Amino acid sequence: MENFDQIFTLLANEGISLNTDILETGLINIFALLAILIYTGRDFLGSLLEERRTTIVKGVQDAEDRLNEAQTRLAEAQKQLNQANLVISEIKNETIATKKLLLESDAFQAKKDLTVRFERALATFRSKERQIFVEIKQQIISLVLQRTVSRVQETFKSKERATALINETINKLEGDLL
Numbered sequence: 147m148e149n150f151d152q153i154f155t156l157l158a159n160e161g162i163s164l165n166t167d168i169l170e171t172g173l174i175n176i177f178a179l180l181a182i183l184i185y186t187g188r189d190f191l192g193s194l195l196e197e198r199r200t201t202i203v204k205g206v207q208d209a210e211d212r213l214n215e216a217q218t219r220l221a222e223a224q225k226q227l228n229q230a231n232l233v234i235s236e237i238k239n240e241t242i243a244t245k246k247l248l249l250e251s252d253a254f255q256a257k258k259d260l261t262v263r264f265e266r267a268l269a270t271f272r273s274k275e276r277q278i279f280v281e282i283k284q285q286i287i288s289l290v291l292q293r294t295v296s297r298v299q300e301t302f303k304s305k306e307r308a309t310a311l312i313n314e315t316i317n318k319l320e321g322d323l324l
Contacts, residue, residue, distance in 0.1 A: 287319055
């Protein structure tokens with residue numbers, strides 16, 4: 147720290163001034179030294195700079211080659227992506243079409259099943275209706291015969307006449323039934 151303080155004190159006492167004496171300052175020596183260095187080091191420096199330049203050029207060319215290769219791979223990857231997207235969209239479309247076809251098939255089958263069940267129910271209903279109609283008709287005929295027999299017995303007390311009339315009525319009714 148003392149040395150540092152001494153430097154500032156020296157500067158303050160003597161001051162800073164410019165020496166214009168060329169011989170005393172050694173400028174000629176400095177210029178001569180620089181000229182000798184440039185002359186003798188030109189080949190060495192030139193070869194170093196040339197090597198550096200070729201290394202840089204080679205690095206730039208390698209970088210450009212890698213860039214071109216990367217761009218080519220990127221283009222190929224984008225093509226593959228586009229193809230994959232097309233395949234995916236085709237698969238989606240086929241899936242939707244298959245779903246629609248299955249739903250239509252299921253709907254058609256359900257409609258067919260409902261139609262068969264409805265026809266069976268209708269046939270059962272018509273069969274029951276005919277059966278009930280036949281039963282009612284038989285009951286009506288039975289009632290009519292009973293009334294006819296009772297009226298005939300009241301009207302015709304004789305058995306022969308009543309029997310003939312009953313047989314005649316039964317024959318008429320049998321003809322109607324058949």
